[in-house]
Amino acid sequence: MKRFFNVLMLVCAAFVTMNVMAQTAPEVKPKPKKFHGNPDYYLEVQGAHIFRNADVALDENPPMVNATAARKAALYCLDALHHDVRYDNSEAMREFANSRINKLVADLEKPVKKGLKIYKVYNEGMVARTKSVTVAFDLVRGTYLARRQHAGTDYRIVTDEQMKAIVDKCDVMFLSHNHTDHIDRWVVEQFIAAGKPVIANPEILANVDGVDHWRDDEGIFTNELVLKNGEKLQVKIFPGHQKPIRNNVPVITTPEKYTISHTGDQHDRKSTADWIATVKDNAPKIDALIVNCWTPNILNTLKGFDARYVITAHENEMGHSIDHREAFWLTFDKLKTTEYPYVVMSWGEWFSIK
Numbered sequence: 001m002k003r004f005f006n007v008l009m010l011v012c013a014a015f016v017t018m019n020v021m022a023q024t025a026p027e028v029k030p031k032p033k034k035f036h037g038n039p040d041y042y043l044e045v046q047g048a049h050i051f052r053n054a055d056v057a058l059d060e061n062p063p064m065v066n067a068t069a070a071r072k073a074a075l076y077c078l079d080a081l082h083h084d085v086r087y088d089n090s091e092a093m094r095e096f097a098n099s100r101i102n103k104l105v106a107d108l109e110k111p112v113k114k115g116l117k118i119y120k121v122y123n124e125g126m127v128a129r130t131k132s133v134t135v136a137f138d139l140v141r142g143t144y145l146a147r148r149q150h151a152g153t154d155y156r157i158v159t160d161e162q163m164k165a166i167v168d169k170c171d172v173m174f175l176s177h178n179h180t181d182h183i184d185r186w187v188v189e190q191f192i193a194a195g196k197p198v199i200a201n202p203e204i205l206a207n208v209d210g211v212d213h214w215r216d217d218e219g220i221f222t223n224e225l226v227l228k229n230g231e232k233l234q235v236k237i238f239p240g241h242q243k244p245i246r247n248n249v250p251v252i253t254t255p256e257k258y259t260i261s262h263t264g265d266q267h268d269r270k271s272t273a274d275w276i277a278t279v280k281d282n283a284p285k286i287d288a289l290i291v292n293c294w295t296p297n298i299l300n301t302l303k304g305f306d307a308r309y310v311i312t313a314h315e316n317e318m319g320h321s322i323d324h325r326e327a328f329w330l331t332f333d334k335l336k337t338t339e340y341p342y343v344v345m346s347w348g349e350w351f352s353i354k
Contacts, residue, residue, distance in 0.1 A: 040086075047084075048092035050077050055099050063351040065309075065341040067332070075328035078346060082316040083325055088144040089155050100348025101162045107350060108134075108169045116258040116353040118288050120345040122158055123181055124313040126290050127170060128252075128260045132231045135252060136173040137262040137290065139166065140184035144318045157318060157347070163187060167194065171227045175200035176240075176264025177247040181319050195228055199235070201246040215239060215248060220282060231255050236283050238275060241268035251283040258353070259283070261305060262290040265314075280306035287353055293331045302340050309353055310335075310342035 035042040057074035064071065087093050104119055112129045119127040125139040142157035158166075167190045175198065176182055183204060191198050192210030202213040214221050214237055221237040233252050240247040242265040251261045261283075266276075277300070280286070289307035291298065292314045302310055312335070315326050328344055335342050343351045 043086065044090070044092070047081055047087050047090065048095070050081060051092045051096040054078050054081075055096055058100075058346060058349065059103075063343050063345045063349050065343060067344060072328075072332065075344065075346060078316070079327040079329055082318065083322045083327065085145065085322065088318065097157050097347060098159070098162075100346065101158050102348075104348040104350065105162055105165045108166065114354070116254075116256075116260070116287055117350050118260075118290065118311050118353070119350040120311070120313065120347065121166060122347050123317045124176070124262070124264065124290070124292065125158075126262060126311070126313060127166065128254075128288065128290075129169075130254045130256045130258055132255045133172075133227060133229075133233065134170045135233070135254075135260065136166075136170040138176055138182040138264065139163065139170075139173060139187050140181060141187065142181075142318060145321060160186075164190060167191060167196075170196065171229060171231070172197045172199065172225065172233070174198075174248070174250050174252070174262065175204050176249070176262065177201065177242050177245055178203045179242070179245075179265065181317055182264065197225065197227070199225070199248075199250070201248045203246050215246065217246075234284075238279065240264065240266040242266065243268045251279070251286065253284050257284075258287045259285060260288045260290070261286050261307070263292055263295065263301070265292050266301075267292075267296060276301055276304040279304050293326050293334070298334055299338055302338055307340065309351075310338075310340050311351065312342065312344050315344070315346075
């Protein structure tokens with residue numbers, strides 16, 4: 001009798017446990033085992049394999065002048081995936097983005113002993129580092145085009161935690177122009193909360209305390225910026241436009257005498273004719289020019305800045321439609337005749353200049 005009672009209690013307990021699980025656990029539908037008859041599943045798995053292989057290939061073939069065929073192949077695979085909206089905010093793409101940005105965050109933990117390092121976070125969000133200073137440009141967390149159809153859903157490419165870690169290592173941020181793929185109010189607030197300067201043109205966050213507005217619409221704005229750590233930057237800001245809005249083009253010299261410029265979305269043919277050709281005559285020798293890959297007359301722009309190295313940006317901006325997600329292959333094609341050494345980077349990569 002006792003044995004029967006014990007067995008009965010175990011059966012009841014098992015029934016209650018199963019009933020609770022049935023009420024609380026979400027239904028898990030197993031993924032199909034076969035590709036035949038499941039083309040979407042086939043492409044999902046194929047994309048995951050290509051993203052992971054590209055991630056490894058980029059590590060094995062880091063940013064360089066005169067990119068190898070293996071590096072180009074990895075970037076071109078990413079072009080194909082980034083231009084297929086079925087992968088927007090997919091598990092495979094999130095995994096790729098997280099892997100790349102996590103590697104960048106880890107490298108930011110390492111001190112720069114000498115030289116200049118240029119990091120590509122996302123889009124035109126860039127970070128320039130020397131031994132004494134770390135300068136950010138246009139940092140955004142990034143969104144996918146699909147966010148417009150799914151308001152309130154988190155489609156960030158760089159997570160809040162990753163961006164906080166990046167901001168923590170930066171001393172200042174320069175903002176080029178008032179477009180949402182270059183201005184992220186949340187990121188700006190992280191800089192302000194940390195007591196770090198944010199330099200922008202007057203159209204950007206005009207009434208926000210903590211944002212300094214530097215620009216001379218009639219000429220070159222020149223100033224010295226004293227950072228929280230006591231180091232000083234020498235800054236020149238050229239009055240660019242992405243018609244019809246203002247677009248600051250800063251030229252920044254670090255205490256180590258490295259000079260960096262970031263063109264933002266400079267896109268105004270009259271402005272280009274007026275002053276782009278003279279930048280090299282009105283600024284220190286530029287070591288790294290960070291230039292928008294779709295810049296009109298980009299070869300003339302490179303001549304006007306006359307930089308030691310050119311770093312391209314704005315490829316595969318996921319908030320754009322696919323016809324304006326500028327491809328890596330297109331950047332290589334545009335720059336194939338330039339005499340300037342140039343480097344094309346994906347998300348979460350960096351290039352060192354001595």
